[in-house]
Amino acid sequence: MTVTTRLRSGETRPAGAAPSRARRRRVASLKAFLYVAPALAFSLIFLIVPTLQTAWYSLYDWNGLSVATWAGVQNYIDIVQDEQLRDSFMHVGVLVVFYSFLPIAIALLLTMVISRAHALRGMSFFRTVLFLPQVIASVVIATTWLSIYSPNGLLNTLLRAIGLDSLTRVWLGDFNTALVSVGFVGTWLNVGLCLVLFLSGVGNVQPELFEAARLDGASGLQEFFGITLPALRGQITVALTLTVVSSLKTFDLVYITTRGGPGNSTSVPAFEAYNRAFNSGQVGSAASVAVVLTIGILLITALIGRLQPKDTE
Amino acid sequence: MNGKKRSWTGVIAVSVAVALSLTACAPGAGSAPAESSGPVSKDVAGAGDVTLTVWDQNTDEGITDAQEKLNAAFSAKYPNVKIDRVTQSFADLKTTLKLALSGDNPPDVVQANQGYPDMGAFVQGGLIRSLNDYDGLYDWSSYYPESLLKINSFSADGKTWQGDNLYGISQTGEVVGIYYNKKILTQLGVEAPTSLDELEKDMAAAKAAGILPMAYGDIEKSPGIHLFGVVQAAIAGSDAVNKLVTGADGAWTDDASVTAAKTIQDWSSKGYITEGANGVSRDDALAQFEAGQSAFYIVGTWKQAAISEAMGDDAGFTTLIPKGADSPVTTGGEGLAWAVTTGSKHPDVAAAYIDFINNADAAKTFIDENSLPSVIPADYTPKPGLESDVFDTYGKVTSSGGLVPYLDYSTPTFYDTLTSAVQQLTDKQVTPEAFTEILQKDYSGFVGSK
Numbered sequence: 001m002t003v004t005t006r007l008r009s010g011e012t013r014p015a016g017a018a019p020s021r022a023r024r025r026r027v028a029s030l031k032a033f034l035y036v037a038p039a040l041a042f043s044l045i046f047l048i049v050p051t052l053q054t055a056w057y058s059l060y061d062w063n064g065l066s067v068a069t070w071a072g073v074q075n076y077i078d079i080v081q082d083e084q085l086r087d088s089f090m091h092v093g094v095l096v097v098f099y100s101f102l103p104i105a106i107a108l109l110l111t112m113v114i115s116r117a118h119a120l121r122g123m124s125f126f127r128t129v130l131f132l133p134q135v136i137a138s139v140v141i142a143t144t145w146l147s148i149y150s151p152n153g154l155l156n157t158l159l160r161a162i163g164l165d166s167l168t169r170v171w172l173g174d175f176n177t178a179l180v181s182v183g184f185v186g187t188w189l190n191v192g193l194c195l196v197l198f199l200s201g202v203g204n205v206q207p208e209l210f211e212a213a214r215l216d217g218a219s220g221l222q223e224f225f226g227i228t229l230p231a232l233r234g235q236i237t238v239a240l241t242l243t244v245v246s247s248l249k250t251f252d253l254v255y256i257t258t259r260g261g262p263g264n265s266t267s268v269p270a271f272e273a274y275n276r277a278f279n280s281g282q283v284g285s286a287a288s289v290a291v292v293l294t295i296g297i298l299l300i301t302a303l304i305g306r307l308q309p310k311d312t313e
Numbered sequence: 314m315n316g317k318k319r320s321w322t323g324v325i326a327v328s329v330a331v332a333l334s335l336t337a338c339a340p341g342a343g344s345a346p347a348e349s350s351g352p353v354s355k356d357v358a359g360a361g362d363v364t365l366t367v368w369d370q371n372t373d374e375g376i377t378d379a380q381e382k383l384n385a386a387f388s389a390k391y392p393n394v395k396i397d398r399v400t401q402s403f404a405d406l407k408t409t410l411k412l413a414l415s416g417d418n419p420p421d422v423v424q425a426n427q428g429y430p431d432m433g434a435f436v437q438g439g440l441i442r443s444l445n446d447y448d449g450l451y452d453w454s455s456y457y458p459e460s461l462l463k464i465n466s467f468s469a470d471g472k473t474w475q476g477d478n479l480y481g482i483s484q485t486g487e488v489v490g491i492y493y494n495k496k497i498l499t500q501l502g503v504e505a506p507t508s509l510d511e512l513e514k515d516m517a518a519a520k521a522a523g524i525l526p527m528a529y530g531d532i533e534k535s536p537g538i539h540l541f542g543v544v545q546a547a548i549a550g551s552d553a554v555n556k557l558v559t560g561a562d563g564a565w566t567d568d569a570s571v572t573a574a575k576t577i578q579d580w581s582s583k584g585y586i587t588e589g590a591n592g593v594s595r596d597d598a599l600a601q602f603e604a605g606q607s608a609f610y611i612v613g614t615w616k617q618a619a620i621s622e623a624m625g626d627d628a629g630f631t632t633l634i635p636k637g638a639d640s641p642v643t644t645g646g647e648g649l650a651w652a653v654t655t656g657s658k659h660p661d662v663a664a665a666y667i668d669f670i671n672n673a674d675a676a677k678t679f680i681d682e683n684s685l686p687s688v689i690p691a692d693y694t695p696k697p698g699l700e701s702d703v704f705d706t707y708g709k710v711t712s713s714g715g716l717v718p719y720l721d722y723s724t725p726t727f728y729d730t731l732t733s734a735v736q737q738l739t740d741k742q743v744t745p746e747a748f749t750e751i752l753q754k755d756y757s758g759f760v761g762s763k
Contacts, residue, residue: 264733
């Protein structure tokens, strides 16, 4: 609304009259608006309007082709009541542990070890290797792990080789292990990212601090909790945000490895939204899942942002 | 700071206004093009220069070659028609066709999957046109057997499958059955099974001899439809399953379906089917069968060319006869239906095209490419071996009314419901009774809302 009034006041300006200071500011702000207009138009057309449309669709019962019927908040009630949808949100909760908490814990542990071994030879090589999963296309990763988890894949072969035949199973086909197996791929994927972030953070700590701690006789553990961990707060927040968001919107790994199976044991909201919108003709329900997922991601990101130390940035 | 905030409220206000004006009424309203109801004609040459956009999923080797040949022949016959072929896999077509059809510039001819989720939804949305008038011109009703026409028919409102309006015709025939390894059966001293009891006896013999009775991989989830479909058809018979899938009568919790579920779970417990099948891919299971490591494998006739190439004369194909019946009953039907969109500006040319690629001459082109046509030419004698097994079975099943539809046609969401339930059934996560209740819950919700 304010935009249009501003435009109008600009047009009705009497010709020749010296613009008042307030008007000059308005013109300046109009100019500023013109500068951002292309970007704004872009995000309006491709982001904001589709988002609002999705929210609008979520209030309907629609197969994507025929005229939709008004459903009110029924699609949202279904998310709580429909076992399949409810489970998909539970599953993503499990995945957060594997995609986010575990990689961060492992990366912190590795940081503790590596940062003490300053002159580790070939450090940059190992760092590259650990970061590599982040660079590889997720389809390639999923296909690779599909083969590792297959009945005669690498994992089962290894287990048999060391005499643990009783543990071998079809990892992605077993109701008890499928979700954990998918989650573990995420752990493998994200450890490298977290580690590179943390190592760069440790690099910023002045070496004198460590030296002082050591002179005072601090153990490795004390050094870690006293210096490293507080120094990494910013990096941990960034790692948390990136990994939690990536786990919440997981789609590719599930789509390629299990398609939500066996049964529904690995279905996740992003997969449900896709499947309902494009395969089973439940566009309204898909939209409501997408809306809840978006709001969830925004809320969680905002909460994590609160961990960010105030003095930096 | 304040100005920034104000401009943001402005942006949001404007975008809300834009979005609301875009979606002032319910989604989907007024998007369907009006159906043209003018007189129809066989005239193609007089239509002037026409580009026909065709969406198909004939990607399999052999079938795609046949399609290319037919397209070239049509353009040669009518030089004023240019065919713009858009071809993609079945799964891709399933996800993109809805969007293409509901857009402003839909293709002229499309291959539509049968049943409620696809064809039913298209008819309901007014996106594909009834072909009854063209049937009058081209007389498809006398070329195709009744059972095949029914599968491609719906009521005008799209709510009742196998209704009065014909919405498409199909090129290829499909029957899901049991491929068997002749060498293994001879070694076990048993005949190819023709009933469920015989199949179970043969599988017990194979198990006792240390051979995997049936290779089965279900990671993709769709093979579960074939496994359950074949067993259910052999127990319930064609009438009951047809009525169930079309929503005419019956329930998924009926005794026959429970028995079918019990049978499959029993096979899983006894190790008749591949252990951990939910984590084994369909292709891996087929490779196992082709390598002579299992006695049986359930899949459709579309794998005839591949299996015949891998196993030669060692492979056979059979279907099961239910108790008390005298001819086999099994899942099957025909390839996707060739349909004409309501948005097509050249329905006469489109209809002439689908007639050209589906008629008796086209059937011969498909046979030349080692594929089973929907109507086998009367004067054709199949080559002995697997082709003869497949062609004879198809002939027997279609002529005796033993064809039951793919079970996922039942409701728009049945594909997901059934495939995930079968995974739970074979892994003993649910009892057979609970399995049928899962299916019934989806089914009664849809049938009740019609």
